[in-house]
Amino acid sequence: MPKRCGIGSMPPGTPLSSPAIFYVARRDVYRRFPERITLFDTFMVTFATYPTHIRFHFLWAIPLFWAIPYAFAGRMAWCRKRRGGGGRGDNGTMTIATPERYAQMLDAARQGGYAYPAINVTSTQTLNAALQGFAEAESDGIIQVSVGGAAYLSGQRVNDRVTGSLAFAAFAHEVAAKYPNITIALHTDHCAKQYLDEWVRPLLDHETEQVKRGQEPTFQSHMWDGSTVLLNENLDIAEELLDKSQAAHTVLEIEIGAVGGEEDGHSAAINDKLYSTPAQGIAVAQRLGLGERGRYMAAFTFGNVHGAYKPGVVKLRPELLDEIQATLALAVQAGEMPDPARTLDVAPGKPFALVFHGGSGSTPEEIARAVSYGVVKMNIDTDTQYAFSRAVAGHMFSHYDAVLKIDGEVGNKKMYDPRSWGREAESAMAARVVEACKQLGSAGKALK
Structure with missing residues (x-):
């Protein structure tokens, strides 16, 4: 199981303050998307220059920005799987070719x-x-x-x-x-x-x-x-x-x-x-x-x-x-x-x-x-x-009485189940x- 990310991943008792959210958000972004940490820091520095009452009203922007990298990654994975992209197997290797x-x-x-x-x-x-x-x-x-x-x-x-x-x-x-x-x-x-x-x-x-x-x-x-x-x-x-x-x-x-x-x-x-x-x-x-x-x-x-x-x-x-x-x-x-x-x-x-x-x-x-x-x-x-087709024919010939309902009999459901x-x-x-x-x-x- 991958580690959880988000407010729920903060240690118990962590106050829901701007510094706490900033710390956890920055930590998770750095761990998972290190190439985007500069962009994240730029956003936060700019955000810190606004007056307190404006920062309070826009506090929601922090988790929103926090979610952006995950949204991009999830979107690309969804595109690969659902819209014809190169699928990847359980061990991360490629299955459908790029x-x-x-x-x-x-x-x-x-x-x-x-x-x-x-x-x-x-x-x-x-x-x-x-x-x-x-x-x-x-x-x-x-x-x-x-x-x-x-x-x-x-x-x-x-x-x-x-x-x-x-x-x-x-x-x-x-x-x-x-x-x-x-x-x-x-x-x-x-x-x-x-x-x-x-x-x-x-x-x-x-x-x-x-x-x-x-x-x-x-x-x-x-x-x-x-x-x-x-x-x-x-x-x-x-x-x-x-x-x-x-x-x-x-x-x-x-x-x-x-x-x-x-x-x-x-x-x-x-x-x-x-x-x-x-x-x-x-x-x-x-x-x-x-x-x-x-x-x-x-x-x-x-x-x-x-x-x-x-x-x-x-x-x-x-x-x-x-x-x-x-x-x-x-x-x-x-x-x-x-x-x-x-x-x-x-x-x-x-x-x-x-x-x-x-x-x-x-x-x-x-x-x-x-x-x-x-x-x-x-x-x-x-x-x-x-x-x-030869395997299907072989099954039918081998289980002839089971796959047909003859003379009032009901056959054998296990034998005419298409899965068999x-x-x-x-x-x-x-x-x-x-x-x-x-x-x-x-x-x-x-x-x-």
């Missing part, structure tokens, strides 16, 4: 040659499962919502993406604070052009206002999915969103090329358009820079496909990522690009912070190669969905998150 902490996470992954699982969630249960998995793996990570997931989180009757996103983030900030030894970044995933005005742009505007008020942004990054438009338009919109992201203190994620399969209504055929080129990498760097205009991540496609596929069906070419990185690094060394000294210092030969989408059906070797070429974030959705199968589902999904952390190399590497 912009600076997120930058540290991404740089650490690039330098260390590992990637963070980015787990899609659609409910508080799946969010809890993701947090549990990261904690068990002792890994920092990314938790994200898709366009459909955000709407689902707001409820069927509301069905609003911004509302669902903010509700998700509020819950995450509150609960993640109980996981003090890991850092979590919140992200919005796959925002196509038709959803920008009703989803990501409003969120960026909201976060810009938060930053202006001295708060941290609710989310740490947002994805612009330009895979359905031509490259030039894709980069036009990316430039606009990068500027907005800078103002909001967030990171932008872009997609160059098309990911096959289907993800929340976005679909693309499995063909040669699924493979990005080094020339596209050069175009991205020319338009967006390499960090000097703002931090971003790039999802170049190398045969990625959303959905559930058997190994071998998806024809991944991770070497394309190496070619894109190498081509750009040579262009930088030749002086053909803006000077990205900071970027190259973080990861020599790997100018881009890369993202891996559509990894279901990929072999462990393909994933490892992609990470070695500079992938720092890998989206995981299909596999965790299956892990969660919900805990099993959360644990199963958490185990899949742990597996992902180990596979991507982030397990045991939570920032201290």
Whole structure:
């Protein structure tokens, strides 16, 4: 329990005189806010120059001034917890990343040659499962919502993406604070052009206002999915969103090329358009820079496909990522690009912070190669969905007679209570998150 402050903290019998109040107030301010003691003394010296009858009438100003430092501190803590600031765990360490902490996470992954699982969630249960998995793996990570997931989180009757996103983030900030030894970044995933005005742009505007008020942004990054438009338009919109992201203190994620399969209504055929080129990498760097205009991540496609596929069906070419990185690094060394000294210092030969989408059906070797070429974030959705749902199905099959009211029976309430199968589902999904952390190399590497 922290020591009490205020008149109630004075020793018993202390008279409620101006000197007594001044003494206790000054003592507490000095202990807790030493940088403000000069301001406090200035106030009190000025106050002492007034006649006694004026000092008496304004005696209330002393405890009021006394409360100001606590009000500021409490306000900032409230803002962090309630309005999307970096949450802090029980031991004072950070849980939801600040912009600076997120930058540290991404740089650490690039330098260390590992990637963070980015787990899609659609409910508080799946969010809890993701947090549990990261904690068990002792890994920092990314938790994200898709366009459909955000709407689902707001409820069927509301069905609003911004509302669902903010509700998700509020819950995450509150609960993640109980996981003090890991850092979590919140992200919005796959925002196509038709959803920008009703989803990501409003969120960026909201976060810009938060930053202006001295708060941290609710989310740490947002994805612009330009895979359905031509490259030039894709980069036009990316430039606009990068500027907005800078103002909001967030990171932008872009997609160059098309990911096959289907993800929340976005679909693309499995063909040669699924493979990005080094020339596209050069175009991205020319338009967006390499960090000097703002931090971003790039999802170049190398045969990625959303959905559930058997190994071998998806024809991944991770070497394309190496070619894109190498081509750009040579262009930088030749002086053909803006000077990205900071970027190259973080990861020599790997100018881009890369993202891996559509990894279901990929072999462990393909994933490892992609990470070695500079992938720092890998989206995981299909596999965790299956892990969660398979546990629910297993519970229902194992307790068939208990979860149904058959032939006039009443079943077993303990077995159809959502908490019984919900805990099993959360644990199963958490185990899949742990597996992902180990596979991507982030397990045991939570920032201290």
